[in-house]
Every structure is written in C-alpha cells, then in structure tokens.
Amino acid sequence: MSKKLLLEKAHVEGIRFFDVYRREGGYQSVDKALKSMTPDEVLEEVKKSGLRGRGGAGFPTGMKWSFLAKPEGVPRYLVVNADESEPGTFKDRYLMEFLPHVLIEGIITSCYCMGANASYIYIRGEYAWIPDILEHAIEEARAAGYLGKNILGSGFNCEIYVQRGGGAYICGEETALLESLEGKRGNPRIKPPFPAVKGLWGCPTVVNNVETIAAVVPIINNGGDAYASIGIGRSTGTKLISACGNINKPGVYEIDMTISVEEFIYSDEYCGGIANGKRLKACIPGGSSVPILPANLLLNTPTGEKRLMTYESLSEGGFAKGSMLGSGGFIVLDEDQSVVQHTYTLARFYRHESCGQCSPCREGTGWMEKILLKILKGKGTIQDIDLLWDIQRKIEGNTICPLGDAAAWPVAAAIRHFRDEFEWYILNPEESQTRNYGLAHYADPLEVVA
Ligand SMILES: Cc1cc2nc3c(=O)[nH]c(=O)nc-3n(C[C@H](O)[C@H](O)[C@H](O)COP(=O)(O)O)c2cc1C
Ligand code: SF4
Numbered sequence: 001m002s003k004k005l006l007l008e009k010a011h012v013e014g015i016r017f018f019d020v021y022r023r024e025g026g027y028q029s030v031d032k033a034l035k036s037m038t039p040d041e042v043l044e045e046v047k048k049s050g051l052r053g054r055g056g057a058g059f060p061t062g063m064k065w066s067f068l069a070k071p072e073g074v075p076r077y078l079v080v081n082a083d084e085s086e087p088g089t090f091k092d093r094y095l096m097e098f099l100p101h102v103l104i105e106g107i108i109t110s111c112y113c114m115g116a117n118a119s120y121i122y123i124r125g126e127y128a129w130i131p132d133i134l135e136h137a138i139e140e141a142r143a144a145g146y147l148g149k150n151i152l153g154s155g156f157n158c159e160i161y162v163q164r165g166g167g168a169y170i171c172g173e174e175t176a177l178l179e180s181l182e183g184k185r186g187n188p189r190i191k192p193p194f195p196a197v198k199g200l201w202g203c204p205t206v207v208n209n210v211e212t213i214a215a216v217v218p219i220i221n222n223g224g225d226a227y228a229s230i231g232i233g234r235s236t237g238t239k240l241i242s243a244c245g246n247i248n249k250p251g252v253y254e255i256d257m258t259i260s261v262e263e264f265i266y267s268d269e270y271c272g273g274i275a276n277g278k279r280l281k282a283c284i285p286g287g288s289s290v291p292i293l294p295a296n297l298l299l300n301t302p303t304g305e306k307r308l309m310t311y312e313s314l315s316e317g318g319f320a321k322g323s324m325l326g327s328g329g330f331i332v333l334d335e336d337q338s339v340v341q342h343t344y345t346l347a348r349f350y351r352h353e354s355c356g357q358c359s360p361c362r363e364g365t366g367w368m369e370k371i372l373l374k375i376l377k378g379k380g381t382i383q384d385i386d387l388l389w390d391i392q393r394k395i396e397g398n399t400i401c402p403l404g405d406a407a408a409w410p411v412a413a414a415i416r417h418f419r420d421e422f423e424w425y426i427l428n429p430e431e432s433q434t435r436n437y438g439l440a441h442y443a444d445p446l447e448v449v450a
Helices: 018-023 028-036 039-049 061-066 091-098 100-114 130-143 174-181 210-222 224-228 261-266 295-299 311-315 339-353 359-376 382-395 403-427
Strands: 077-082 118-123 159-164 205-209 239-245 251-255 280-284 329-334
Touching: 018 100, 018 130, 028 100, 028 210, 039 061, 039 100, 039 210, 039 224, 061 100, 061 205, 077 100, 077 174, 077 210, 091 100, 091 130, 091 210, 091 239, 100 118, 100 130, 100 159, 100 205, 100 210, 118 130, 118 174, 130 159, 174 205, 205 210, 210 224, 261 280, 261 295, 280 295, 280 403, 339 359, 339 403, 359 382, 359 403, 382 403
Parallel strands: 077 118, 077 205, 118 159, 239 329
Antiparallel strands: 239 251, 280 329
8 A cells, every 4th residue: 555645534524625634744844944043044954855856847846946046025925736637637636626725725835935925826728616615715714813914823825726727738848837927928038047036027937836845745744755755766755646548547646756657547446447348558756748558668667577557667768668657648549549540639639739839849830740540541641641740759848838849749659669550550441430449459458578
C-alpha cells in the first residue's frame, strides 16, 4: 500500500471545510513556518525534499524558487497553475474539489517562503463549480486568521485570488497563463525573460502546479528529508496519477513512485486491470503530449527491467523506447483501440489549441490533422507516413512554446511504434472503413524487450 501524503484524509467527512480540516491536523505547516522558521529555512526544506514540479516538466521546485528575483520595492507573486487542460489529466481537480484547504495551506507557506503577499489561482474555466469551493475555503482561512494582514501575529500578509480561465489549453503554458491573467489573449511569451525575473505585470513570479504547492504541506510538516526518503532516485515523495481509458478502475491515485507500471495497471489497489478481460495494447503514461508506448515497452525498460512509475524509469530509452511521467495523466488503450484514430484525435486537438503565433505549429498541426484523416478514410499513401514524420520533426524544437513539441511527439511515437497499423489503413482501404484496426500486431504485455 502506497504511503499517502496528500489524499490520506480525502475521505474524511467534511474535510472540505476548515473546522474538520483543522481538527485533522490542517494548517500545521503554516503554524510551523510562520512561528519557528525563516523563509530561507522553508526554502532549504523544499530543496532537501527533492520535490519536482508536478505540472509536467518535473523541474526541481526548490531551485525554481531560488531563481526568484528580489528587487527592492517590487512585489512578487505566486501563481498557481490550475488550468489542467491536458487530455487525460484530472488530478488537480480532485485535490481542489475534495481538499481545497491543502492547496490554500500550501500557498500560504510557499508565499511566506518567497516573500510574496499575493497569490493567484488560475483555474480552468470548465471546472465551473470549483472556484466556489476554493473561494469558500479562502474565506474560512481568512476568518481563522490564516489570510489577510499580520497572519498569526507574524507580520506576514497574504491574499489569495481565484481567476477563472478562458477555456484554452494554451493558457496552461505558464507565460500564456500570465498574459491571460493580465486580461490579454493567452499567447505564450518569448523566454527569456523567465517569469522568475519578469512575470505577472512585469514583476518576479513563480508559477507552480496545484499538486506541487500542495506537496509543500507534508514537506514542511515532516521535513524535507522525510519527504525525500519516500520514492526512489530523483523521483521523491508521492505523485498523483489520474488513470483513465480501458481499465477497470479509472480514478485518481496517489502512488509513492516505487511501484512498477505493471503493478499500477493490474493491481486492485490501482487500475484493477484491463476492462472486459481485454489485453493491454498501449498507454500514454503522462498526459496526451507524451509519447505513446506499446505494452512491452511500457511494462519493461529497453534493458528488460520492470519499468517503474518514476520520472527516470518512464523516460528510460529516450523517445525511441521510452516516454515521460509528465503530468501523470495515464491513458490506457486495450487491444481493440486504433492508434491511428487516437493520434488523429490528438492531432485535431493540438491544431485547435495552437495559438498560431509560430508557423511550424500553426501550419504543421493542421497538416498533420489533414494527413491523418486522409489515412483514416482509407485514402492515404505510404508516402503520407513519411510526410507526417517529416512534418512532426520540423515542428519539434522550432516553436516559441512547448505546445509544438506536444503536438509532434504523439505523432512521432505512433509512427515509431505502430507504423504497421498506419500501413494497414493504407493497404486495406476498404476493410479499414468497416472495422477498426484490432490487435493483429499486438505485442504481448509480458514479453520482455530484447
Ligand atoms: C501547452 C501547455 C499546457 C500546459 N498546461 C499546464 C497545466 O494545465 N497545468 C500545469 O501545472 N502546467 C501546465 N503546463 C506547464 C507550465 O507551463 C509550467 O511548466 C508549470 O505550471 C510549472 O509548474 P511546476 O513546476 O509546479 O510543474 C503546460 C505547458 C504547456 C506547454
Ligand atoms: S508553439 Fe504553437 S501554441 Fe506555442 S506559441 Fe507557437 S503557435 Fe502558439
């Protein structure tokens, strides 16, 4: 049974409300930090914990905070990225909906550490019911003296504001988010300058994911070393995984990153196996942007070890034979699923969400969508596969923001691992219109990769 640091109390009745949360030990990290620690000591614990950003890239949080510029007389901000629009990812929603005070508590302690007196939670517009939950929690925290001026008599002031997002995936990219927060169209900014130097309204800003900030609570409560002792390698602490697709038990799970992918998929504690007795075909392990992996490469590393649910293990083998933990959106495909169809759906999504600032992304995403549709309709040619490959290569690394890469990687991985499936659509134009590509070329999940 994985250790739970964030979701342990998720099922306590009324935990959404301050009194119950407090009774269960809530806000101790704020008490501890404000009464007995300096901001630098809080930073030291976060660095020691080895916490890595939970929004997708896995950048070390303590290091990010230490980059925050501190010019005299200029305000600093903490912006919490609750945009969560990555297909397959819904773990922040769970945290905010059921444990809003964990986020509020984490924000206060983090702001204290950064010397920020204001924080903004930028929340996905489609999560229409959650801002009310957060705002209620904020008011409760204020009434109890944890927000506002001179918190707990420490002289530290802190305010939290909730901002509803505009409904665009690109607004999850941190600089697009800042633009949107400033009331402008959510177009990513060219970096540098990075937000830590010039962020919200030109002021030094840290942008962190909801889960990252929530993790600050157990780090301060138990100490950075205790947090780092959970997990393995540079994958310390626990990670929330939102699991969906063809599994028996879709949901949000907190894992301690030492378990294997196989255990995560097949154990009753987590996904409970593939639904309807089907076989595992493939999985997108870290949200729609990361490379898809066929069953054998998902369960085993290229050297034949069992793959673990860690940043390192999931990426072992590079993009040729690995993927990424990403945001933890774990999408499982069974033997009846068509990878070509899935890739087309994703290509359509990225074309729609491209902000259009850079031509490789603006034009390339549209071309990929069109070619994939042509193949799906049984009108493709073998050259189209090569053309697709060429287009995705020309997008990757050539754009202002990583949405271009996010659009390119799924296409590249699908061709790399399932080229035969693309060819089947092309070589069987009539049959492909009457049935989905099944699993004729399925790789046995337990087969160890040579
Ligand atoms: C297109 C795009 C969408 C993104 N969406 C999100 C998101 O919804 N939530 C999130 O935390 N990070 C998202 N990110 C990553 C953010 O830019 C940023 O790296 C992250 O919020 C940093 O927080 P962390 O260090 O705590 O992970 C997205 C990035 C890109 C390129
Ligand atoms: S990569 Fe795409 S989404 Fe990002 S700035 Fe360029 S056009 Fe916009």
